[in-house]
Amino acid sequence: METPRSGRTRTTSISLAAETLEAIRERAGKGGVSAFIEEAVRHELAMLALGEIVADHQARHGELTPAEIAAAEAELFGAPRDSSAAA
Template identity: 40%
Template sequence: MVTSPAPGEGPVRPMSVSLHEGTIAALRARTGKRGVSAYVEALIQRQLERDRLHELITDAEAEHFPADPAAVEAKRAILRGDTAGSADAA
């Protein structure tokens, strides 16, 4: 059985994308000319992870129920390090 490589695996192949000139300038200023591909690869992998996480959350909420917004905000406060008053809501 042949399987497709996972994100970040397999041979590297060139592809063309279109970006706004200002985006290209900012990207090159941050990465240098040779770092653009690695930077874009990392961004795409991170977005794919976020997309998969969103799909998992959507599936879980459909099967169980949506998360309580107050509980979600309490957990976000903990992640931000804002622990003042979060003990009651968590």
């Protein structure tokens, strides 16, 4: 998992539960712990920004309808699978 880096990096100290750090180390691969955490934080920041966009939209236009949610999911993840076809 390689994350493009822009600009300078800075060092900081964080505390993690021992089990969390061990799980990261087991899964981090050659990118290492820092790259793994960088990617996770970037993802979380993107999800928070998306939540802000949705909240702003809903404040201006009302709650999203099930059809709007389904359309967004289809655009993000592709057409939903028909569960009745997988038998």
